[in-house]
Amino acid sequence: xxxxxxxxxxxxxxxxxxxxxxxxxxxxxxxxxxxxxxxxxxxxxxxxxxxxxxxxxxxxxxxxxxxxxxxxxxxxxxxxxxxxxxxxxxxxxxxxxxxxxxxxxxxxxxxxxxxxxxxxxxxxxxxxxxxxxxxxx
Ligand code: HEM
Numbered sequence: 001x002x003x004x005x006x007x008x009x010x011x012x013x014x015x016x017x018x019x020x021x022x023x024x025x026x027x028x029x030x031x032x033x034x035x036x037x038x039x040x041x042x043x044x045x046x047x048x049x050x051x052x053x054x055x056x057x058x059x060x061x062x063x064x065x066x067x068x069x070x071x072x073x074x075x076x077x078x079x080x081x082x083x084x085x086x087x088x089x090x091x092x093x094x095x096x097x098x099x100x101x102x103x104x105x106x107x108x109x110x111x112x113x114x115x116x117x118x119x120x121x122x123x124x125x126x127x128x129x130x131x132x133x134x135x136x137x
Contacts, residue, residue: 001127006067008120013064016108020057023108031100038096041088063128074131081132091137094129101125 016023032039059080066073105121106113 001067001070001123003068005120005123008117009067009124010064012105012109012112012117012121013061015112016105017057017061019108020054023104024054024057026107027100027104030103031097034100035093035096038093064124067124070127077128077131078135081134081136084132085136091133094133098122098125098129 028042063073063077066076102118102121102125106118109117
């Protein structure tokens with residue numbers, strides 16, 4: 001991945017961090033709007049949903065921070081992908097989650113979600129998802 005892409009993603013993620021709780025809520029409402037069938041995959045109480053959101057933001061944060069050293073990140077993503085098979089996640093779900101993520105960033109960043117930043121996140125998510133999927137299916 002190009003350094004410019006990494007910098008755009010890292011800088012924009014910094015802006016999402018302070019609103020992580022809200023972003024997590026937006027993310028799950030978008031995700032279940034796109035595919036209500038994904039709901040039963042997640043533990044269903046509101047409190048664990050929030051925790052799940054935090055897990056996602058934490059992992060995304062770690063991934064974003066680790067982008068500069070992709071070789072070190074790869075085994076972590078491979079393990080994560082394999083665990084997702086146990087969570088009943090299918091390869092096709094990655095596109096839905098990607099769309100929910102981009103929608104969340106757009107809502108969270110507003111005008112600052114420029115086409116350039118959108119492209120950078122698309123590349124980042126697609127790269128991460130591909131490593132997870134290739135290790136798992
Ligand atoms: C780049 C993509 C993704 C990242 C970074 C990510 C991150 C995580 C993390 C960090 C966890 C915590 C558990 C663990 O570490 O094993 C988790 C759990 C989970 N993820 Fe993902 N995930 C991704 C894609 C997806 C997709 C496509 C789905 C499909 C709906 C999904 C559904 C779930 C579910 C159901 C759990 C378990 C919930 C629970 O029992 O607490 N994730 N994810």
